[in-house]
Amino acid sequence: xxxxxxxxxxxxxxxxxxxxxxxxxxxxxxxxxxxxxxxxxxxxxxxxxxxxxxxxxxxxxxxxxxxxxxxxxxxxxxxxxxxxxxxxxxxxxxxxxxxxxxxxxxxxxxxxxxxxxxxxxxxxxxxxxxxxxxxxxxxxxxxxxxxxxxxxxxxxxxxxxxxxxxxxxxxxxxxxxxxxxxxxxxxxxxxxxxxxxxxxxxxxxxxxxxxxxxxxxxxxxxxxxxxxxxxxxxxxxxxxxxxxxxxxxxxxxxxxxxxxxxxxxxxxxxxxxxxxxxxxxxxxxxxxxxxxxxxxxxxxxxxxxxxxxxxxxxxxxxxxxxxxxxxxxxxxxxxxxxxxxxxxxxxxxxxxxxxxxx
Numbered sequence: 001x002x003x004x005x006x007x008x009x010x011x012x013x014x015x016x017x018x019x020x021x022x023x024x025x026x027x028x029x030x031x032x033x034x035x036x037x038x039x040x041x042x043x044x045x046x047x048x049x050x051x052x053x054x055x056x057x058x059x060x061x062x063x064x065x066x067x068x069x070x071x072x073x074x075x076x077x078x079x080x081x082x083x084x085x086x087x088x089x090x091x092x093x094x095x096x097x098x099x100x101x102x103x104x105x106x107x108x109x110x111x112x113x114x115x116x117x118x119x120x121x122x123x124x125x126x127x128x129x130x131x132x133x134x135x136x137x138x139x140x141x142x143x144x145x146x147x148x149x150x151x152x153x154x155x156x157x158x159x160x161x162x163x164x165x166x167x168x169x170x171x172x173x174x175x176x177x178x179x180x181x182x183x184x185x186x187x188x189x190x191x192x193x194x195x196x197x198x199x200x201x202x203x204x205x206x207x208x209x210x211x212x213x214x215x216x217x218x219x220x221x222x223x224x225x226x227x228x229x230x231x232x233x234x235x236x237x238x239x240x241x242x243x244x245x246x247x248x249x250x251x252x253x254x255x256x257x258x259x260x261x262x263x264x265x266x267x268x269x270x271x272x273x274x275x276x277x278x279x280x281x282x283x284x285x286x287x288x289x290x291x292x293x294x295x296x297x298x299x300x301x302x303x304x305x306x307x308x309x310x311x312x313x314x315x316x317x318x319x320x321x322x323x324x325x326x327x328x329x330x331x332x333x334x335x336x337x338x339x340x341x342x343x344x345x346x347x348x349x350x351x352x353x354x355x356x357x358x
Contacts, residue, residue: 007209014187015213025217029171029225033164034232049122052096054081057104060137064102067132071125098122100129107133161236164229165320166289168222169313172248173283175218176255177276179210180263207345211253218252219245226320238321247319247334251312254337257344258308264347283309308337 016022055064068078079096081087087099091110097118099110109126111119229235259276266272286300287293287309293301304310315333318325 007205008212011209011213015217025171025175025221026224029167029221030228033167033225033229036160036163048075048077049097049125050077050079050095051125052079052081052087052090052099052110053102054084054087054099055102057102059104060102060133063136064133066136067129068100070132071129076125098126100126160233161322162317163290164226164233164235165237165316165322166287166313168225168320169251169287169309169316170280170284170289171221171225172218172251172316173255173309173312174276174280175214175221176252176257177259177262177280178273179214179256180259211256214256215249215252219248222248240319240321243319243330247315247330250334250338250341251315253341253345254339255308255312257337257340260344260347280309283307286310287313289313312337 051068053068055061068076079090081090081099084101087096087101088110090096091099091112094112094115097115098112101108101110107130109123111122113119115122226237226239230237262272262276262279266275284290286296286304287307288304289309293304293310296304311333314323314325315330317323318330
């Protein structure tokens with residue numbers, strides 16, 4: 001017990017002295033969500049957008065105003081203009097998000113061509129205004145009432161509400177991979193393991209110390225990131241804390257087991273962290289962390305399903321309440337990562353926790 005306590009304290013000192021590891025563990029996820037949250041958190045949300053209106057003709061004005069109010073649901077800001085050049089200039093300068101022109105003969109909508117991602121949402125609103133306006137002018141109503149219903153227990157959510165749990169999943173993956181492929185191999189390169197293995201220390205004790213420190217660090221890091229997203233960005237999550245805690249623990253030790261494979265294959269310790277970093281980056285783009293994987297071609301979808309990060313991200317979104325998932329599937333993912341750790345940790349203790357191969 002005294003041996004394990006000493007190793008835990010030593011691991012803590014090593015980690016606190018590694019400023020780069022601390023930055024990527026704690027600060028990098030926060031910097032990322034703050035930058036992208038404030039810049040891109042409202043993508044696809046037109047409820048707070050601004051519509052410029054230039055309507056020199058009084059024909060059908062009451063119908064047009066009613067259609068605009070209906071489309072904006074009382075939240076979209078409307079700015080009136082007296083001249084066409086003024087509204088065109090403000091659309092280009094992004095003083096207003098998009099514009100509407102009614103001259104008595106036809107509707108025209110003005111967009112900034114550079115706003116590629118947002119224009120799709122603006123065009124949907126414009127199509128709704130045009131349809132409603134035409135129906136009102138004809139003295140008719142829409143023959144079918146449309147109601148949006150979210151199927152399942154998870155309610156409708158924003159794009160960034162899905163991204164943040166994905167960032168938490170990436171933090172778990174990268175921390176677990178680098179704990180072995182980066183941290184342990186660095187200990188080899190710096191001859192720290194050479195000094196440890198000649199002591200009465202058992203390799204299992206060192207592994208337990210590393211696992212204990214990583215579990216605490218990852219759990220605290222994900223909690224900080226999650227609460228920053230909730231408090232500063234106004235995101236809402238219905239977190240199942242028991243599932244969250246169990247999953248973070250199992251996923252962390254499971255990804256540490258995956259890091260064992262890299263440490264075994266790569267003979268140069270200094271190259272192991274580079275390979276782990278490259279693998280994490282590839283998985284980050286193919287696992288649907290930043291954009292939906294539904295847009296991918298079929299062969300990339302198959303590759304994505306083979307990525308561990310895909311399942312970590314989906315399970316993290318489930319425990320934070322933003323997607324639905326069968327309970328059996330969640331526990332299958334969780335226990336699979338625990339199984340990976342159980343299978344690969346003995347290999348880690350036997351072949352990795354030993355002096356540098358010469």
